[in-house]
Amino acid sequence: MSLATPARPKHVAPPDPPRRRQSRTVRLARLDTKLSPYLYVAPFFILFGVFGLYPMIRTGWMSLHDWDLIGEHTFIGFDNYTALLGDEYFWNATVNTLGMFVVATVPQLILALFLANLLNRTRLRGRTFFRMAIFVPNITSVAAVGIVFAMLFQRDFGVVNWLLSGLGVDAIDWDAQRWSSWTAIALMVDWRWTGYNALILLAGMQAIPKDLYEAAAIDGAGQWRQFFRITLPMLTPTFVFVVILSTIGGLQLFTEPLVFGNGNMRGGTQREFQTLAMYMFEKGINSLNTAGYGAAIAFALFLMIAVVAVINFALVRRTVK
Amino acid sequence: MSVIRRRTRMAAAALAAVTALGAVAACGDDSGEGTTAGAKPDKLVVETFGEFGYDELVKQYEQETGIKVELRKTAQLNEYRPKIVRSLATGKGVADVVALEEGILNEFKTNPANWADLTPMVKDHSTEYLPWKWELGKAADGRLIGLPTDVGSLAVCYRSDLFKAAGLPTDREAVTALWPDWDGFITTGQKYRQATNKGMLDSVTTAASAVMFQAGGDLFYDAENNVIADKSPAVKQAWDTSIKMVDADITAKTATWSPEWSAGFKQGTFAATFCPSWMLGIVEGNSGAENKGKWDVAGVPGGAGNWGGSWLAVPERGKYKTEAAKLAEWLTSAQSQVAAFKLKGPLPTNLEALKNPDFQAYTNAYFSDAPTGKIFGGSVEAIKPVHLGPKHQAVKEQAFEPALRAYEGGELKEAAAWEQFVKDAATQGAF
Numbered sequence: 001m002s003l004a005t006p007a008r009p010k011h012v013a014p015p016d017p018p019r020r021r022q023s024r025t026v027r028l029a030r031l032d033t034k035l036s037p038y039l040y041v042a043p044f045f046i047l048f049g050v051f052g053l054y055p056m057i058r059t060g061w062m063s064l065h066d067w068d069l070i071g072e073h074t075f076i077g078f079d080n081y082t083a084l085l086g087d088e089y090f091w092n093a094t095v096n097t098l099g100m101f102v103v104a105t106v107p108q109l110i111l112a113l114f115l116a117n118l119l120n121r122t123r124l125r126g127r128t129f130f131r132m133a134i135f136v137p138n139i140t141s142v143a144a145v146g147i148v149f150a151m152l153f154q155r156d157f158g159v160v161n162w163l164l165s166g167l168g169v170d171a172i173d174w175d176a177q178r179w180s181s182w183t184a185i186a187l188m189v190d191w192r193w194t195g196y197n198a199l200i201l202l203a204g205m206q207a208i209p210k211d212l213y214e215a216a217a218i219d220g221a222g223q224w225r226q227f228f229r230i231t232l233p234m235l236t237p238t239f240v241f242v243v244i245l246s247t248i249g250g251l252q253l254f255t256e257p258l259v260f261g262n263g264n265m266r267g268g269t270q271r272e273f274q275t276l277a278m279y280m281f282e283k284g285i286n287s288l289n290t291a292g293y294g295a296a297i298a299f300a301l302f303l304m305i306a307v308v309a310v311i312n313f314a315l316v317r318r319t320v321k
Numbered sequence: 322m323s324v325i326r327r328r329t330r331m332a333a334a335a336l337a338a339v340t341a342l343g344a345v346a347a348c349g350d351d352s353g354e355g356t357t358a359g360a361k362p363d364k365l366v367v368e369t370f371g372e373f374g375y376d377e378l379v380k381q382y383e384q385e386t387g388i389k390v391e392l393r394k395t396a397q398l399n400e401y402r403p404k405i406v407r408s409l410a411t412g413k414g415v416a417d418v419v420a421l422e423e424g425i426l427n428e429f430k431t432n433p434a435n436w437a438d439l440t441p442m443v444k445d446h447s448t449e450y451l452p453w454k455w456e457l458g459k460a461a462d463g464r465l466i467g468l469p470t471d472v473g474s475l476a477v478c479y480r481s482d483l484f485k486a487a488g489l490p491t492d493r494e495a496v497t498a499l500w501p502d503w504d505g506f507i508t509t510g511q512k513y514r515q516a517t518n519k520g521m522l523d524s525v526t527t528a529a530s531a532v533m534f535q536a537g538g539d540l541f542y543d544a545e546n547n548v549i550a551d552k553s554p555a556v557k558q559a560w561d562t563s564i565k566m567v568d569a570d571i572t573a574k575t576a577t578w579s580p581e582w583s584a585g586f587k588q589g590t591f592a593a594t595f596c597p598s599w600m601l602g603i604v605e606g607n608s609g610a611e612n613k614g615k616w617d618v619a620g621v622p623g624g625a626g627n628w629g630g631s632w633l634a635v636p637e638r639g640k641y642k643t644e645a646a647k648l649a650e651w652l653t654s655a656q657s658q659v660a661a662f663k664l665k666g667p668l669p670t671n672l673e674a675l676k677n678p679d680f681q682a683y684t685n686a687y688f689s690d691a692p693t694g695k696i697f698g699g700s701v702e703a704i705k706p707v708h709l710g711p712k713h714q715a716v717k718e719q720a721f722e723p724a725l726r727a728y729e730g731g732e733l734k735e736a737a738a739w740e741q742f743v744k745d746a747a748t749q750g751a752f
Contacts, residue, residue, distance in 0.1 A: 269732065270741065
C-alpha cells in the first residue's frame, strides 16, 4: 500500500473537516461491529435457507394442493392430511418404522454400551486399534452395505440360508414376512451404527472422574457394581443424546429397506417393511399425480420427529438437572 | 444413526424437494429456449430403456445426415420412468427423442402438452403400421405423439437341456404341442415337478401377464378410463389361471427382475419363462454365453397376445423438434425395424417390415437357431388390441403382481389376496 496514491485527491479536493473524517471512520467501525457478525454467520443461514427452510415451506405449500408433478396443481386445503389419518398404509408404514427402530436400536445400544465398557478398560491392549476398527463400518457406503446384506439374505443363493440349511432349517424367504425382513434390516442398521454409538458412549465414560471408581473400589465394590452404580448413572446424559440421534435416524430409515427389497418402494408384497420415508417417496415421486399427498406424508414425518425431539429434550433437561 | 446420517437424509429430502420445486419453475416457464426452426442441430439425443437395437442404426444415421446422435440407455423400465419424469418436470436433460413403453405411455398421455404433435412434421404413415398400434400413439385430443416401434408378440422360452433331463420332449414343435391351452401348460409343469422337484416356470406373474394380454380388450381400465380391476374379465381370467398354476405348484417363485430371478437363468432354477420378443435379449443377457444353445423358443399356450412394445415421442421442450421427428420417423421405418430386430429382438410393427423376407427368414443363433422371425411374426396379425389405462403399469406392478406373489408365497389366502389387489388397484389406478 503506497501512501502517495490516496493522498493525491486530498490536495485536489477541498480538505474534509477533520471531525467529519473521523466520524466517517467511526461510522464505518460501528457498521463493522454491527454487520460483520452477520456476514460471518451468513453462510450457514444462506445454505440453511436455500436447502432447509425453503424446501420445507415449499413442501408445506405442496401438501395443501392436489399436485401433479408434470401437470396441474389445485388448492385443496387440509384434505391431504385428513386422508392421511384414514390411510391404512400410512399407519402400516408408521408401525414398520417404529417397529424396525425398536428392533434395531435396543440391541444396538446394549451392544454399544458393552463395547464401550470393554474399550474403556485401561488394561486392554491395542485400544486405539479397536476403537478405530469398530468405527470402520460407519464409513462404508449405505448402498454398498444394503447390496451386500441383500445378497447375504437372498432366498435361493444367500449365505445366511446356506448356513441355516446346515442346521437343518428350511430356506427362509427373508423379504416375505415382517419378522424376517425386520431382522435383516435391523442387522444392517446395527452393523453400521453400533461402533459409532459405542465411540460416543466411550467418550462419555472417559469423562467420568476416576476417583469415583477408586473410592468405590476402596469400599469394596466389584466391577459390575461399579458399572451399574457409577458408570450408568453418570452416563445418562450421553445415553440420552445417543438415543435422540438414533431416533431421528431410525424414523428416517430409507436406503437399507429399499435396497433390501430390490429397489421397490412398496417394501415387500404386503408392505411388510415399507417405512414412512419409502411411503413418502412412493406417493410423492413415484406416483406423479399424488405429489401433494407425498408432501403431506413428509410433513407428518416431520411432526413425528419434532414430537420425539421435544420428549427427548425434556428428558435431557431433567437428567442434566 | 447419527448426525452424519441425519444430514444425508436431510440432504436427500432437500434434494427431493428441490427437484419438486424445479417442477413448479418448469411449469411457469413454458417459453424456455424455444424451437430453433430450420437450424441444423449438432447432436440429437435418443433416450431408450432395455434393448431397442438402435446401436448400429444411429451410426448409419450419422453418416447419412451428418447429425450426431447420442443413444442413452437405461436397463429397466422402472428406473427409466423417473428419469423421463424428472426431465419433463425440470426441463433439464430433455432428450430429443424419447421411447415410451405401452405401460407408461398412457400416463404421459394424460398430460399431452408435454409432447410435440408429430402430424405436421412427418409424412402420413397411418396405413403402414398395425392399425391399433398406430392409433395408440395418439393422445386423447387427437394429436399424434408417438411413432410405433415394436410389439411384444408372445412365445415361451424354455431350456431344452432341462426339459430333456425331466423326460420331456425338447424339439420346439413337440414342446409347443405339449400345451395347446393353459391346462396343457399346467400338466407339463406338474410332470416337470414330479421329475425334478423344481418349478418349471419362473414366476406366476409372467404367466399372468401373458394370459391377460391374450384376453385383450379392457384390462384394469374401461374405455372411459375408470378403474375396473375387480370386474374386468381379462383380469379375472389371468387371476384364475395364475391361481391354478400356484395350486399345481409349477412355479419356481422367483420374483421377476429380482436377483434370484436373474441368477436363476444361469443356475437353472426354472426351465421356462414367457418371452415377448423383446425378452429374448434379456434372457440371453442373464443366461450368459455359456448357456448358448440351451435355450429354445416354443409357441405360447392359448393363442396370440401382446405384451410390451413402445413408441418414439418428441418432447415439446426439445430444442430441435423437427429434426428429432425426422430421426424418430427414420428409426421406425420398415428397414430400421428389421435391422433392430436382427440385433436385439424387438418385433416390427411396420407392415412392410413384417413381410420383409429377411425378417421372416431370420433365425436366432443363441436360441438354438429358432426361427424367431417366423415364430413371432406369424402371430402378430392375430394380436387383439388391448386398452391400457393411464396408470396401467402402476396397477400391474404395485397391485396385481404383489397380490399374486403373496398368494404364490403362501402369505395370503386367495380371498385375502384378491381383496388386497382390488384395494390397491383403486389407489394405484387413480390419476
